[in-house]
Amino acid sequence: MTITDILQETTTALSTNKVRSGLTMLGIVIGISSVIAMVSIGQGAQGAIQNSIQGLGSNLLTIIPGILQPGRGIVSSGRGAAQTLKNDDVTVLRSVEGISAISPELNRRFQITSSSGNNTNSTVIGVSPDYLTVRNVTVGNGSFITDNYLNSLGRVAVLGPTAAQDLFGDVDPIGKTIRINKINVQVIGVLQAKGSAGFFNPDDTVFVPITTMQHILAGVDYLSTIAVSVAQKDLMPQVKDEATAALAAKHRVDPQNPDFSIVSQSDILGTLTQVTTTFTIFLASIAGISLLVGGIGIMNMMLTTVTERTREIGLRKAIGAKKQDITQQFLAEAITLTFLGGTIGIFLGWMISFAVSRLANIATSVSLSSVALAFGVSAGIGIIFGYYPARRAAALNPIAALRYE
Amino acid sequence: MLECKDIKKIYKNGAEETVVLKGISLRIEKGEFVAIMGPSGSGKSTLMHILGCLDTPTSGTYALDGQDASKLSDEELADIRVKKIGFVFQAFNLLPRATVLRNVMLPLVYARVAPDKREELAKQALRAAAFPEEFWNHHSNQLSGGMMQRVAIARALVNNPAMILADEPTGNLDTKTGEMVLAAFQQLHKEQGRTIVLITHEPYIAEHAERILYLRDGNLVRDEKTPTQRVVHEPSSL
Numbered sequence: 284m285t286i287t288d289i290l291q292e293t294t295t296a297l298s299t300n301k302v303r304s305g306l307t308m309l310g311i312v313i314g315i316s317s318v319i320a321m322v323s324i325g326q327g328a329q330g331a332i333q334n335s336i337q338g339l340g341s342n343l344l345t346i347i348p349g350i351l352q353p354g355r356g357i358v359s360s361g362r363g364a365a366q367t368l369k370n371d372d373v374t375v376l377r378s379v380e381g382i383s384a385i386s387p388e389l390n391r392r393f394q395i396t397s398s399s400g401n402n403t404n405s406t407v408i409g410v411s412p413d414y415l416t417v418r419n420v421t422v423g424n425g426s427f428i429t430d431n432y433l434n435s436l437g438r439v440a441v442l443g444p445t446a447a448q449d450l451f452g453d454v455d456p457i458g459k460t461i462r463i464n465k466i467n468v469q470v471i472g473v474l475q476a477k478g479s480a481g482f483f484n485p486d487d488t489v490f491v492p493i494t495t496m497q498h499i500l501a502g503v504d505y506l507s508t509i510a511v512s513v514a515q516k517d518l519m520p521q522v523k524d525e526a527t528a529a530l531a532a533k534h535r536v537d538p539q540n541p542d543f544s545i546v547s548q549s550d551i552l553g554t555l556t557q558v559t560t561t562f563t564i565f566l567a568s569i570a571g572i573s574l575l576v577g578g579i580g581i582m583n584m585m586l587t588t589v590t591e592r593t594r595e596i597g598l599r600k601a602i603g604a605k606k607q608d609i610t611q612q613f614l615a616e617a618i619t620l621t622f623l624g625g626t627i628g629i630f631l632g633w634m635i636s637f638a639v640s641r642l643a644n645i646a647t648s649v650s651l652s653s654v655a656l657a658f659g660v661s662a663g664i665g666i667i668f669g670y671y672p673a674r675r676a677a678a679l680n681p682i683a684a685l686r687y688e
Numbered sequence: 689m690l691e692c693k694d695i696k697k698i699y700k701n702g703a704e705e706t707v708v709l710k711g712i713s714l715r716i717e718k719g720e721f722v723a724i725m726g727p728s729g730s731g732k733s734t735l736m737h738i739l740g741c742l743d744t745p746t747s748g749t750y751a752l753d754g755q756d757a758s759k760l761s762d763e764e765l766a767d768i769r770v771k772k773i774g775f776v777f778q779a780f781n782l783l784p785r786a787t788v789l790r791n792v793m794l795p796l797v798y799a800r801v802a803p804d805k806r807e808e809l810a811k812q813a814l815r816a817a818a819f820p821e822e823f824w825n826h827h828s829n830q831l832s833g834g835m836m837q838r839v840a841i842a843r844a845l846v847n848n849p850a851m852i853l854a855d856e857p858t859g860n861l862d863t864k865t866g867e868m869v870l871a872a873f874q875q876l877h878k879e880q881g882r883t884i885v886l887i888t889h890e891p892y893i894a895e896h897a898e899r900i901l902y903l904r905d906g907n908l909v910r911d912e913k914t915p916t917q918r919v920v921h922e923p924s925s926l
Contacts, residue, residue: 598781603770603798
């Protein structure tokens, strides 16, 4: 049989039972479309997380006190509990090659009131001028903390846009005074909005000079974080190792078991990617079950078809059809069903993911690889679930088949 | 041309053996029009299956066109069927949702004839079966019984087979249309020298052939020239 012959037979057979073919196909349509939609939601979430993490600063290494427990990730690191990072550590880090900027930070939550009487409980971060480069933030209005303020324990603050909105509403806050922990400071600038980074909103913060933070607001001499910007991406592992060695020597601890942790973006990304990948696999496997059910539907229909058309198969064999001809014919029917179902399913799944990103405001992305996979899987299901019925048809004895009522 | 030597067919069902054919020897020459007759249970269907290469005998030899067909595999039998045998069945067995032309072309598909040659061969076969041209593109389920059987005859002819094997071809037809189908066979035999083997249980139908073989209880009991052959003169309108 030529391809044209097979296609002609398939069209005739499938169009004879349009409703049945359609319903059987629906099983595959639902299966494929849910796989596509679920994978797109998972991959969309992954993409969104990657973007926001890269937005936190490029080539960023974060040094935090205490030990990051493996498996528990950055989320529950208990930052601030340990007090092992000191100002001297920044000096030590300056000697490490490949570091372009260092941002020592100390953060606390304080109650903040504005001169107009609004108040908010926000994170106050003591920073140095390098914070801008290292953390990838830009000043929207006014100026940022300078070395002058740092040296003179300047009582000045730069507001994140959310904090500015909370404290002053639509009034321009620059030049106004706010009270942080009962100490008056003057607002000198407002940052540009950056958007939430998942667990921490950088817009709802107030920045003060690190020296002011340590000596006046908090009254401590340690740092909660040292953020380090690495000159080149491929230098990151090397810088991480050297910084670990330098700091361990300074702290007089074993470099294998230091009293601080250095986390790179790729570590954070790795942990979160692992989470979203698991999530995607979970969603896809639930959708996969419906695909399996669809495949069983195909097999069921093909077995019914073979029984119904026993006489026709008998005739075809009597006039000379070989096993291979019959197998091809019925396999083609099953594959056509799953292939059509797969095509419609991909389209439907794409529409669902589009609707989800529009209505539920969840990022989705339909990747070419998931479409290719869906095509492959649907054709594969046709072959797997069509093969048994087709072989059964091909194995029929022509004499018995012709006599079949 | 077609020769059976001591053909036996035994069906085994557990310990029980049923001997259906008890040693049949016969010879049919090229161009003969033979009827195989017998009551039901005489073994004529089994014999027809063996002659039609749908089945193989338990013992004995069967040669078709000089080729031994008694010990072949299913696939080899399919090969012989597609080349050398044209079947006409009682229930017509046409593909209902296919046109007349496509039905007639079906054996050519399995004979691996090139697609561009199939239509011409099918048209030749339909003309040879005297099937009216205006119905060539009708679906076969729109035709009358007599017309359907003529499509089946054309389908049997299309591969230019060594033998046409008709199994109760008039069984589903009324007497008049049945006669017309028989007339078509007689015409094919007379004008084109086709070898035709007709299987029937009705003596009246068998008498349209030139020679009648009588089967009873798995034995060939009589082999004779038809005493007075019935000839149908007007095969035309159906």
